[in-house]
Amino acid sequence: xxxxxxxxxxxxxxxILIALAMVVLLGFTALAIDGGMLYSDRRHAQNAADAxxxxxxxxxxxxxxxxxxLNAIYASASGNGYSGSQVSGAVSGPFQDPISGKYYLVxxxxxxxxxxxxxxxxxxxxxxxxxxxxARVFVSQPAMPGYAIVAxxxxxxxxxxxxxxxxxxxxxxxxxxxxxxxxxxxxxxxNRCSIDPPSATYAPGIIAxxxxxxxxxxxxDYAGQPKVLPNPIDINLNMNExxxxxxADLAEPQCTHKxxxxxxxxxxxxxxxxxxxxxxxxxxxxxxxxxxxDVHISGSGVIQGDGVVFYxxxxxxxxxxxxxxxISAPNASNCLGTEGDPTASCTYKGIAVFMARSNTSTxxxxxxxxxxxxxxxxGLNATVQARGGGVTPDETTVVGQIIAKRVYGDGNxxxxxxxxxxxTFIKKPSISLWK
Numbered sequence: 001x002x003x004x005x006x007x008x009x010x011x012x013x014x015x016i017l018i019a020l021a022m023v024v025l026l027g028f029t030a031l032a033i034d035g036g037m038l039y040s041d042r043r044h045a046q047n048a049a050d051a052x053x054x055x056x057x058x059x060x061x062x063x064x065x066x067x068x069x070l071n072a073i074y075a076s077a078s079g080n081g082y083s084g085s086q087v088s089g090a091v092s093g094p095f096q097d098p099i100s101g102k103y104y105l106v107x108x109x110x111x112x113x114x115x116x117x118x119x120x121x122x123x124x125x126x127x128x129x130x131x132x133x134x135a136r137v138f139v140s141q142p143a144m145p146g147y148a149i150v151a152x153x154x155x156x157x158x159x160x161x162x163x164x165x166x167x168x169x170x171x172x173x174x175x176x177x178x179x180x181x182x183x184x185x186x187x188x189x190x191n192r193c194s195i196d197p198p199s200a201t202y203a204p205g206i207i208a209x210x211x212x213x214x215x216x217x218x219x220x221d222y223a224g225q226p227k228v229l230p231n232p233i234d235i236n237l238n239m240n241e242x243x244x245x246x247x248a249d250l251a252e253p254q255c256t257h258k259x260x261x262x263x264x265x266x267x268x269x270x271x272x273x274x275x276x277x278x279x280x281x282x283x284x285x286x287x288x289x290x291x292x293x294d295v296h297i298s299g300s301g302v303i304q305g306d307g308v309v310f311y312x313x314x315x316x317x318x319x320x321x322x323x324x325x326x327i328s329a330p331n332a333s334n335c336l337g338t339e340g341d342p343t344a345s346c347t348y349k350g351i352a353v354f355m356a357r358s359n360t361s362t363x364x365x366x367x368x369x370x371x372x373x374x375x376x377x378x379g380l381n382a383t384v385q386a387r388g389g390g391v392t393p394d395e396t397t398v399v400g401q402i403i404a405k406r407v408y409g410d411g412n413x414x415x416x417x418x419x420x421x422x423x424t425f426i427k428k429p430s431i432s433l434w435k
Contacts, residue, residue: 056070266289284303
């Protein structure tokens with residue numbers, strides 16, 4: 001075949017190559033321009049969905065109806081340029097987190113179309129983004145819902161036990177009613193330390209009554225241990241990770257003036273330092289009492305008061321003889337000041353005893369056959385120890401909740417705690433983007 005024939009056969013091939021190249025170039029152009037716009041629009045839509053979900057979650061936190069929540073979602077999305085069929089919303093729950101308690105999910109979804117400039121040459125469908133945001137709303141509830149005792153210590157690194165019977169004939173008990181026991185130590189079989197059951201055969205043991213559970217972040221279930229009930233306990237909570245301070249956002253109380261005593265009646269203020277009165281048996285008026293140093297009550301004296309917060313700055317409390325206490329935490333009807341102010345007892349509604357977070361002392365509770373404390377005893381690094389208590393769940397040593405490093409029964413007596421959401425501190429609702 002001669003050269004001229006070959007040239008005739010190659011006529012038109014360049015046009016085909018140019019056409020193919022243009023398609024490729026248009027594809028790259030579409031990817032660069034329309035793809036960039038699609039990505040930018042998606043980011044804007046995702047931000048709008050996040051804002052809409054949080055807007056709805058805020059209404060849920062304020063205990064509004066589902067209609068109000070959905071309207072908040074639509075209004076927020078509309079403010080960001082999305083409306084009508086582009087937007088959908090939903091509320092689901094309640095769900096139960098084993099540690100943080102009851103929560104709801106508020107969902108916002110947005111579908112948006114991006115106008116194409118070049119993509120239609122290589123793609124005939126619409127350029128759409130579909131995004132979704134989910135906000136989680138924890139409702140107002142106690143810091144550790146469902147747990148009468150929250151033992152925050154880590155015996156695996158610090159030694160000791162979290163729940164045990166201390167001294168005496170080792171025949172007493174630690175028992176809870178209407179709420180369980182939470183153990184914050186990541187123990188395992190090689191380092192079993194959270195619970196030290198009493199050794200006496202007639203001792204009740206460490207018990208959660210009324211269908212409540214004993215739960216642990218560790219992996220030791222105490223199976224076969226007759227002095228730990230229910231048995232086996234729940235294990236591996238929080239993926240075997242210790243939880244942090246459940247009241248970390250709550251400021252420590254403050255007192256602005258010196259306390260005073262008149263005729264056995266005590267007024268709020270600071271106690272225990274030079275020039276200040278000491279804490280003694282008597283009647284305590286509503287308010288915050290900032291207490292320095294150890295307090296020892298002897299004889300048959302009784303500390304009593306309603307609407308009080310005993311804030312132990314650097315010491316503890318113990319008794320001898322038949323001394324005891326009967327106190328209750330502030331509530332809406334007897335608290336003082338403006339909520340949120342650390343000098344106001346209204347900030348600490350439900351908290352009867354607040355041990356400073358740096359305080360490692362022991363707070364002893366003794367009710368002498370009846371209730372000693374109505375409210376939360378909070379001592380992140382403190383030990384709470386009890387003697388006394390009634391013979392029925394209605395006469396337990398503490399009615400409310402205990403959050404402490406360790407909780408010990410003392411001697412042959414029973415340390416009984418009845419969980420009561422109406423007698424403990426209630427955290428405000430919290431919202432966060434979940435996904």
